[in-house]
Amino acid sequence: MKQFLAMFEEYLRVEKNRSRHTVEAYTRDLSQFQAFLTGEARGVGIKGIDHLTVRRYIGSLYKKEKKSSIGRKLASIRSFFDFMIKKGYLANNPAGMVSIPKREKTLPSFISVDEAFALMEVPQGSSLGKVRDRAILELLYSCGLRVSELVGLDMNDIDLKEGVLKVLGKGSKERIVPIGEKAVEAIEKYLKIRGQGSGVRGQQKPTQINRPLTTDHRPLFLNLRGGRLTQRSVERFVKKYTSGLAVGKRVTPHSLRHTFATHLLDNGADLRGIQEMLGHASLSTTQKYTHLSMDRLMAVYDNAHPKAKSSGQ
Numbered sequence: 001m002k003q004f005l006a007m008f009e010e011y012l013r014v015e016k017n018r019s020r021h022t023v024e025a026y027t028r029d030l031s032q033f034q035a036f037l038t039g040e041a042r043g044v045g046i047k048g049i050d051h052l053t054v055r056r057y058i059g060s061l062y063k064k065e066k067k068s069s070i071g072r073k074l075a076s077i078r079s080f081f082d083f084m085i086k087k088g089y090l091a092n093n094p095a096g097m098v099s100i101p102k103r104e105k106t107l108p109s110f111i112s113v114d115e116a117f118a119l120m121e122v123p124q125g126s127s128l129g130k131v132r133d134r135a136i137l138e139l140l141y142s143c144g145l146r147v148s149e150l151v152g153l154d155m156n157d158i159d160l161k162e163g164v165l166k167v168l169g170k171g172s173k174e175r176i177v178p179i180g181e182k183a184v185e186a187i188e189k190y191l192k193i194r195g196q197g198s199g200v201r202g203q204q205k206p207t208q209i210n211r212p213l214t215t216d217h218r219p220l221f222l223n224l225r226g227g228r229l230t231q232r233s234v235e236r237f238v239k240k241y242t243s244g245l246a247v248g249k250r251v252t253p254h255s256l257r258h259t260f261a262t263h264l265l266d267n268g269a270d271l272r273g274i275q276e277m278l279g280h281a282s283l284s285t286t287q288k289y290t291h292l293s294m295d296r297l298m299a300v301y302d303n304a305h306p307k308a309k310s311s312g313q
Contacts, residue, residue: 004084004089007083046090109252137238140253143183145177150253153220165178234253
């Protein structure tokens with residue numbers, strides 16, 4: 001099976017043009033399935049795998065995995081067998097008859113407007129790192145980007161004069177997102193300092209700002225060694241900056257994406273417009289924010305309306 005997994009990985013990278021993160025997730029899921037086949041399934045061959053084998057594997061995951069993770073692993077297995085059918089190695093998909101577990105209904109985590117504004121003010125100072133971090137926080141909150149989308153931005157993806165950003169989202173789908181004034185100002189400040197050198201290696205020429213989209217493929221955000229910033233680095237410093245805020249919850253870059261959508265909806269933004277800015281393929285994915293806003297609205301009503309509670313008489 002190892003050789004087929006290698007072929008599938010190449011198929012994802014070359015033919016399907018999946019992101020590195022996606023390919024790694026598929027590979028990790030299928031390696032776990034292969035380990036199960038080698039161990040508990042006693043080395044069953046690729047053509048000996050049936051729906052009962054897959055079902056036993058999925059059943060073994062319930063004691064240690066969340067339903068969302070189990071569903072993703074099953075989807076990875078289905079995709080692999082679809083590939084095997086497409087290439088003519090198998091006639092049917094043994095994972096097709098195994099049902100995906102119902103996912104737990106969870107509401108997105110977000111922070112309030114005051115908390116978001118306070119977070120933007122945490123990176124203080126004029127050093128390159130602090131100015132960069134402030135620009136990143138402003139951009140995450142202003143545009144609702146996934147952290148993978150943010151670190152993948154190049155200089156040619158941003159037009160500060162027009163206040164727009166070209167984002168490459170899931171499935172290599174491009175979308176245009178407006179940038180708020182505060183985020184534009186923060187990015188301009190960062191690029192100005194970065195263009196002056198400020199100890200960044202590999203910066204060969206001053207960075208131009210306030211210009212239309214170009215063919216400049218340098219990363220928009222650099223680490224302090226001059227390379228492209230990683231997702232892990234962004235997640236790490238967001239955690240650091242929020243640790244001092246009394247928000248009472250774990251805040252991640254994805255929390256800022258949820259915060260972006262929730263605040264737009266609370267202030268009357270159209271759900272379809274939010275869907276486009278977030279890059280959701282389905283409106284049903286965006287509709288979770290309506291449930292979140294309704295829950296908050298009911299909480300406000302219960303706390304404020306004189307008829308919401310019994311008088312105790």
